[in-house]
Amino acid sequence: MSSVNRGAAAAMVSQEPAGGSVHEFSFSEEDFRHLTRLAYEYAGIALADNKRNLVYSRVSRRLRALRMNSFSEYREFLASDGREVESFINSISTNHTKFFREEHHFHHFRSHVVLPFAQSGGRNVGGRLRIWSAGCSSGEEPYTIAVVMKREIRDFTGCDVRILATDIDTDVLSKAARGEFSGSAVDEIPKPYHSFFKTEENNGAVDKVVMEKDVKALITFRRLNLMGPWPFHGKFDAIFCRNVMIYFDAPTKSTLVERFTQQLKPGGWLFIGHSESLIGSHPGLQLVGRTIYQRTAA
Ligand SMILES: C[S@@+](CC[C@H](N)C(=O)[O-])C[C@H]1O[C@@H](n2cnc3c(N)ncnc32)[C@H](O)[C@@H]1O
Incomplete structure (x- = not known):
C-alpha cells in the first residue's frame, strides 16, 4: 500500500464511529496499535481489537485534560515525557471493585488464616501475618480483609500484622488511601461488619462510608506494577489477586x-477472581476450593 493509501486507510478508521457518532479526535489504526502495544509492554494489559472504542474513549479524556488535538500529538508527548505513561495506564485500567466481592474468599480467609491466629494469640505464625492485595484498585478489597481481621483479632498488641495493598493506578490508590466511599457501599457490607465502618448521613440517608483509623492503620498502600520487580523481604500468608489477571x-x-x-509461605493461600481459573499445571499450588489455591509444603 502506498503511503498515500495508508493515510487514507488510517483516515477511514478515524471516521469509524464509536456507537455511530463521529469521533472528536482522529484515531488511526496505527494510534490504536501503538497504544495497545504500550499497555501490553508496560503493564501486561492485553487489549484485543474489540477494545478499540474503549481505548479511544478512555484516552480521549487524557487528550482533553492536556488540551491536545490529536492522538498523534498525544503519542509524541508520551514518547517525550516518561512520566505520562503512568497517566496513560491510569486512563486505560479497569478498576471495578466492591466490598466483600466474591464473599466466600473471605469466609475461607477468616477460618483458615484469621481464626487460627486469633485463637492462638498469633503463636501459630510467630505473631506475624502478611497479606497482599495485588491489584487492590480503590481499596474495597484490602479494607474488607482488614475488617475481617479486626472482627476476630481484637488486640494486635505484640503482633506484627500488615496488609500490603498495591496497584499500578495512582488515581485509585489515592482514593484508597483516603478511605472514603459513597453511601451506597454500605449495601455491600454484611451486617456483622457494619460497626467497623463509620457512616455519615445526609437527610436520613447514608451519604458516605468512612474507614476507621485503626482499620486504615493495618494497610500500606503502594504503587506496584506486577510486571516489574517486587521489592519484598518476606513471604505472604495470603495473596489476593482477583479480577486482575x-x-x-x-x-x-x-x-x-x-x-x-514463590512469594507465598508453604501452606499460604492464593485467591484469584471467579472468572480466572488457572489452566495448565502450576507446580507448588493445589486447588482447594472455588478459585482458592494453597501453596504446597515443598
Ligand atoms: C478490576 S480491578 C480489581 C480490584 C479488586 N482486586 C477486586 O477484585 O475487586 C483490577 C485492578 O488491577 C490493576 N492492574 C492492572 N494491571 C496491573 C499491573 N500490571 N500491575 C498492578 N496492577 C494492575 C488495575 O489498575 C485495577 O485497579
Missing part, C-alpha cells in the same frame, strides 16, 4: 502465578 494473556498470567507461588 483477566486483563493479561496466558503467558503473562502463567509467569505471574509462578511468581505468586
Whole structure:
C-alpha cells in the first residue's frame, strides 16, 4: 500500500464511529496499535481489537485534560515525557471493585488464616501475618480483609500484622488511601461488619462510608506494577489477586502465578477472581476450593 493509501486507510478508521457518532479526535489504526502495544509492554494489559472504542474513549479524556488535538500529538508527548505513561495506564485500567466481592474468599480467609491466629494469640505464625492485595484498585478489597481481621483479632498488641495493598493506578490508590466511599457501599457490607465502618448521613440517608483509623492503620498502600520487580523481604500468608489477571494473556498470567507461588509461605493461600481459573499445571499450588489455591509444603 502506498503511503498515500495508508493515510487514507488510517483516515477511514478515524471516521469509524464509536456507537455511530463521529469521533472528536482522529484515531488511526496505527494510534490504536501503538497504544495497545504500550499497555501490553508496560503493564501486561492485553487489549484485543474489540477494545478499540474503549481505548479511544478512555484516552480521549487524557487528550482533553492536556488540551491536545490529536492522538498523534498525544503519542509524541508520551514518547517525550516518561512520566505520562503512568497517566496513560491510569486512563486505560479497569478498576471495578466492591466490598466483600466474591464473599466466600473471605469466609475461607477468616477460618483458615484469621481464626487460627486469633485463637492462638498469633503463636501459630510467630505473631506475624502478611497479606497482599495485588491489584487492590480503590481499596474495597484490602479494607474488607482488614475488617475481617479486626472482627476476630481484637488486640494486635505484640503482633506484627500488615496488609500490603498495591496497584499500578495512582488515581485509585489515592482514593484508597483516603478511605472514603459513597453511601451506597454500605449495601455491600454484611451486617456483622457494619460497626467497623463509620457512616455519615445526609437527610436520613447514608451519604458516605468512612474507614476507621485503626482499620486504615493495618494497610500500606503502594504503587506496584506486577510486571516489574517486587521489592519484598518476606513471604505472604495470603495473596489476593482477583479480577486482575483477566486483563493479561496466558503467558503473562502463567509467569505471574509462578511468581505468586514463590512469594507465598508453604501452606499460604492464593485467591484469584471467579472468572480466572488457572489452566495448565502450576507446580507448588493445589486447588482447594472455588478459585482458592494453597501453596504446597515443598
Ligand atoms: C478490576 S480491578 C480489581 C480490584 C479488586 N482486586 C477486586 O477484585 O475487586 C483490577 C485492578 O488491577 C490493576 N492492574 C492492572 N494491571 C496491573 C499491573 N500490571 N500491575 C498492578 N496492577 C494492575 C488495575 O489498575 C485495577 O485497579
